[in-house]
Amino acid sequence: MKVVFLCASEYGFECLRCVCDILNCNVVGVITMPKQYEITYDNGRKSRIADNPILDELFEFCELGKKELFISKKVNSLETINKVKKWSPDLIIVSGWYQIIKKDILDLPSKGVIGLHASMLPQYRGGAPLVWQMINGEEYAGISLFYMDEGCDTGDIIAQKQVKICDGDTIKELYERVGKTGIDLLRENIPLIESGTANRFKQDDGYEGSVFPPRTEEDGLIDWRKSSKDIMNFVRAQTRPYPGAYTIIGNKKITIWDCSIEDI
Numbered sequence: 407m408k409v410v411f412l413c414a415s416e417y418g419f420e421c422l423r424c425v426c427d428i429l430n431c432n433v434v435g436v437i438t439m440p441k442q443y444e445i446t447y448d449n450g451r452k453s454r455i456a457d458n459p460i461l462d463e464l465f466e467f468c469e470l471g472k473k474e475l476f477i478s479k480k481v482n483s484l485e486t487i488n489k490v491k492k493w494s495p496d497l498i499i500v501s502g503w504y505q506i507i508k509k510d511i512l513d514l515p516s517k518g519v520i521g522l523h524a525s526m527l528p529q530y531r532g533g534a535p536l537v538w539q540m541i542n543g544e545e546y547a548g549i550s551l552f553y554m555d556e557g558c559d560t561g562d563i564i565a566q567k568q569v570k571i572c573d574g575d576t577i578k579e580l581y582e583r584v585g586k587t588g589i590d591l592l593r594e595n596i597p598l599i600e601s602g603t604a605n606r607f608k609q610d611d612g613y614e615g616s617v618f619p620p621r622t623e624e625d626g627l628i629d630w631r632k633s634s635k636d637i638m639n640f641v642r643a644q645t646r647p648y649p650g651a652y653t654i655i656g657n658k659k660i661t662i663w664d665c666s667i668e669d670i
Contacts, residue, residue, distance in 0.1 A: 411425060474493075537644065
């Protein structure tokens with residue numbers, strides 16, 4: 407089965423390495439972003455510049471594995487579409503990607519375009535799902551493997567797994583556990599996709615799943631009117647490797663990396 411892989415994050419690169427080791431998965435091309443690229447959100451009304459932390463590693467990985475690497479500023483550009491057509495993939499896999507993929511790409515592979523999203527879809531569609539789940543005090547997070555369509559995380563589900571959010575977790579620890587679970591989903595389901603026996607079920611139309619925006623550094627300002635538990639969740643959801651929750655004392659910004667609730 408010929409596969410094209412899209413990634414622009416450390417986790418996406420980890421998923422790429424996993425897919426390359428799956429029997430009968432021939433990764434014929436890899437697409438990534440430039441060293442710096444623009445992310446747009448809020449229906450195109452807002453944007454920010456992001457870094458691609460894996461570009462140099464990808465160059466080396468693809469050179470050693472004799473895989474063609476294509477750098478795409480805009481995934482839906484005619485140049486990118488023609489490159490994918492040339493590769494003629496059976497399946498496209500997306501992980502750690504920050505642009506909506508449109509119909510011209512989605513319709514190319516015979517077995518579809520699949521991606522991972524770190525929530526139990528249709529819950530927590532959109533940006534930074536694990537951060538939002540921890541901020542909101544959820545007992546469980548999760549990860550979904552799904553067929554991508556033109557919506558925001560709205561495609562048919564292939565498989566999902568819940569992951570408990572433990573009391574002592576930071577966002578880093580939760581991210582690592584959810585990430586491992588996502589790789590398990592890839593290993594378990596890609597062979598089923600190849601054989602045509604994978605599950606496929608629509609997301610619950612009766613559930614009004616919220617679409618959450620990406621978070622910025624400015625979103626880390628602590629609201630001290632919240633409960634102690636809410637503040638603790640807010641801090642641990644944005645600690646390293648993220649910029650951190652913070653407060654302003656005088657004219658000085660104070661970043662708070664950890665906190666706990668103590669009886670007085």
